[in-house]
Amino acid sequence: RRKWKKVANVLKELEEGCDTSVGRLRQVVDAMAVEMHAGLASEGGSKLKMLLTYVDNLPNGTEKGPYYALHLGGTNFRVTRVHLSGQPSPLLEHEVERQPIPPHLMTSTSEDLFDFIASSLKEFIAKEGDGSNTSQDRRELGFTFSFPMKQMSVSSGILIKWTKGFSIVDMVGRDVVACLQEAFVRKGLDVHVAALVNDTVGTLAVGHYHDPDTVAAIVIGTGTNACYLERIDAIIKCQGLLTTSGRMVVNMEWGNFWSSHLPRTPYDIELDAESPNPNDQGFEKMISGMYLGDVVRRVILRMSLESDMLFGPISTKLSTPFVLRTPLMAAMHEDDSPDLIEVARILNDTFEIPDVPLKARKIVVKVCDVVTRRAARLAAAGIVGILKKIGRDGSGGITGGRSRSDIKMKRTVVAIEGGLYSSYTLFREYLHEALNEILGEDIAKHVTLNVTEDGSGIGAALLAASYS
Ligand code: ADP
Incomplete structure (x- = not known):
């Protein structure tokens, strides 16, 4: 039938548009390394901001005492307390409380947002009971703030811009x-912010603590x-930085990475144009949980427009941005029932399209697969880009001359976290597969991805301990 053919064409175009052959991924790897260089060479030299964090020493286990962390940066707001024993320990004793951020606070005033945060911390501390902590002196806290900041020191920084749906104009700058x-002060809390960190820096701190x-x-x-x-000497844009370790953690803000080698489709272009931050966060819009579901929705919408036979008349829901959340998209992707019952249910619940034929459900699963596979493989290419920049991709950039097999690869660990990686099995598998393909197995076996959990919170508390 002609209508099926049209849908098949949409799918075929999508697959071609989302090409992530190893060749193309290698181009992305190179582009990432090049942009990292450019971002380190001069302020504004690249879409990659390559921000200084002033974190020059990572926790090593000698830290001792209770430390606190607040984490603001995505869907959930978290308060954490970590008890450090003064000795490295594989398990860090900690308590976490999380709550969704009331959506109206994301676009309100900075006072409203920060009062909410302070109140949550106050309640958390109040629940400590009459244990040893009540008469404690000033508490030390690490604040994980996962938005691009220009830091002046490890405990101060100016917000450059909001991302991820936040928009509080009076905060910028x-x-x-x-x-x-x-x-x-307004809430009467005696707490000192010892470290201001991006969530990735917290993740790195925990990762480094353990390995x-x-x-x-x-x-x-x-x-x-x-x-x-x-x-430090590679951070050309900031001459004269001195650190005892000779190194510094650089926050890449890689969500804003862009390269003409990225496989971009009309759906990405549309999504970007309709977003509150067009031309920004291009890499993030192809990779992260906030957007994947919506890319899939756009493809299904296009298919419906091509063929009302498949999905019935266009529902208003199907035309509504962001109604399909990524976890639901993942659930459709991972539906292993023979009749794809879960897919039918989600299409009905989310888009109000009843009785989608099995053939169309299969196409929906395929769309999810194409979009997620591209995301995971691009993330893998980004990781290899970093490894290339620091000479850990086995290409022997610094040593030069030698053949691949001669190079002695150092064991290299990358800490990783986030709901997409930890909760979406197919995403994780595609990412690992791509790492192996790009690096080749000989090199890939020296590279380990270590999942950290709540690293952004615990890591911030660890850094508060190191820097207080
Ligand atoms: P944050 O909001 O701070 O980034 P997480 O790292 O926990 O918090 O990530 C949550 C995001 O991960 C969600 O917005 C969602 O997009 C994605 N996610 C969570 N669970 C799943 C899942 N099962 N499948 C796919 N994506 C998921």
């Missing part, structure tokens, strides 16, 4: 820590970002 400390071979950290959740340990 202000010192995030000052705003938080003021809210603590000193950890050199980079990736977060793939609602948004996506990465950071890594760079040599």
